[in-house]
Amino acid sequence: MKKTYYLFNPGRLSRQDNTLKYTAYDEAGAEGQTRFLPIEDVADLYVFGALDANSALYNFLGKNGVSVHFFDYYEHYTGSFMAKEYLLAGRLQVAQTGHYTSLPKRLVLARKLVEGAAFNLLKNLRYYQSRGREVGAEIAQMELYVAALPHATTIAEIMGYEGNIRQTYYRCFEQLVRVPGFTFDKRSTQPPQNELNALLSFGNMLCYAACLSQIYHTQLNPTISFLHEPGSRRFSLALDMAEIFKPLLVDRTIFRLLNKKEIQPRDFVRELDGCLLKETGRKTFVRVFEERLKETIQHRRLNRTVSYQHLIKLECYKLTKHLLAMEEYQPFKAWW
Amino acid sequence: MYVILVYDMKQQRVGRMLKLCRRYLHWIQNSVFEGEISEVKLAELLAKARTILKEEEDSVILFKSRTHQWLEKQVVGRERSPLDTIL
Numbered sequence: 001m002k003k004t005y006y007l008f009n010p011g012r013l014s015r016q017d018n019t020l021k022y023t024a025y026d027e028a029g030a031e032g033q034t035r036f037l038p039i040e041d042v043a044d045l046y047v048f049g050a051l052d053a054n055s056a057l058y059n060f061l062g063k064n065g066v067s068v069h070f071f072d073y074y075e076h077y078t079g080s081f082m083a084k085e086y087l088l089a090g091r092l093q094v095a096q097t098g099h100y101t102s103l104p105k106r107l108v109l110a111r112k113l114v115e116g117a118a119f120n121l122l123k124n125l126r127y128y129q130s131r132g133r134e135v136g137a138e139i140a141q142m143e144l145y146v147a148a149l150p151h152a153t154t155i156a157e158i159m160g161y162e163g164n165i166r167q168t169y170y171r172c173f174e175q176l177v178r179v180p181g182f183t184f185d186k187r188s189t190q191p192p193q194n195e196l197n198a199l200l201s202f203g204n205m206l207c208y209a210a211c212l213s214q215i216y217h218t219q220l221n222p223t224i225s226f227l228h229e230p231g232s233r234r235f236s237l238a239l240d241m242a243e244i245f246k247p248l249l250v251d252r253t254i255f256r257l258l259n260k261k262e263i264q265p266r267d268f269v270r271e272l273d274g275c276l277l278k279e280t281g282r283k284t285f286v287r288v289f290e291e292r293l294k295e296t297i298q299h300r301r302l303n304r305t306v307s308y309q310h311l312i313k314l315e316c317y318k319l320t321k322h323l324l325a326m327e328e329y330q331p332f333k334a335w336w
Numbered sequence: 337m338y339v340i341l342v343y344d345m346k347q348q349r350v351g352r353m354l355k356l357c358r359r360y361l362h363w364i365q366n367s368v369f370e371g372e373i374s375e376v377k378l379a380e381l382l383a384k385a386r387t388i389l390k391e392e393e394d395s396v397i398l399f400k401s402r403t404h405q406w407l408e409k410q411v412v413g414r415e416r417s418p419l420d421t422i423l
Contacts, residue, residue, distance in 0.1 A: 017355040
């Protein structure tokens with residue numbers, strides 16, 4: 001399987017001999033070791049540091065179907081270079097748009113997406129409940145919201161429930177992470193106010209980019225979404241997909257990192273009015289997140305092992321089938 | 337499939353072989369590459385290698401293994417190029 005490469009150090013990426021050459025710089029601007037990345041082995045690139053590159057490189061990446069995701073200093077996802085669409089399907093495009101413009105059809109999908117997300121969130125809480133954390137009240141509260149979902153008649157209402165479910169879920173965070181130095185009052189973004197919020201923002205962003213990469217390899221149009229409002233200049237379908245996988249990919253990763261003390265308060269930097277991950281923290285996070293994506297589970301219906309990364313793609317296929325009226329979409333629910 | 341590829345080439349052809357292998361596998365030291373590769377990609381690589389090498393003078397040797405886990409790698413001395421994906 002092709003690999004994802006994460007570029008943290010500032011450096012220059014160039015095309016040489018029909019493959020990729022990466023030269024790292026140090027602070028003084030002196031060139032470090034060069035590495036050749038085999039183009040046939042690169043799935044996508046995540047760029048966190050300063051990267052020098054020219055259009056010849058992007059032409060080359062485009063031809064080889066490698067997308068590049070960019071993140072700014074404050075760890076926000078800033079955008080992607082996406083290779084030319086290689087899987088085009090007019091019929092699906094029309095169906096996807098149709099499902100967006102028709103409110104009843106859109107409601108069905110939006111509801112299912114929230115239902116799937118809520119199920120996976122509850123799964124996380126139940127796991128910790130079985131380990132003696134007091135989260136019973138929150139679980140009951142979240143179940144009430146889920147039960148109310150089928151009665152929602154507008155997208156805004158569904159989004160409201162989604163927000164309520166998450167808010168209730170976040171209330172448990174302090175219970176789940178019992179590590180000194182990490183407190184959680186409420187979810188805050190742009191900028192995150194404390195360490196846990198910084199981790200959540202960083203993780204959600206990685207999850208968003210991972211979903212986008214998988215959508216690219218299907219025939220779905222990443223700009224037309226169902227739960228979130230399709231905005232301009234953003235791939236909102238990736239937000240829809242990320243909703244379902246965040247509890248498994250991001251939250252579980254965070255709990256592991258903190259409870260095993262792999263990330264500690266010293267991996268953060270407090271600045272002006274926010275809190276950010278330092279490079280050491282980012283690298284640790286990315287390493288564990290990557291492991292998580294590669295982790296495999298036994299798929300019941302396919303009867304073989306699949307990785308979490310592949311699960312995202314399978315989710316896209318299910319959505320495609322629903323759009324083409326072949327099989328009703330059932331959101332992914334963690335069964336283990 | 338996880339492979340280790342080593343080649344021995346006459347000097348005038350060695351550069352071309354190096355460039356070819358870099359596109360598919362990770363360079364670890366002179367004339368030695370390793371990495372994860374699919375059957376098809378390996379066949380492609382070998383087909384291209386055959387156009388470069390002269391069978392009576394040069395050779396390419398492959399060590400194949402089902403997965404990376406089954407390979408125990410030990411480096412004595414300086415590791416010239418790590419295979420990390422976090423750069």
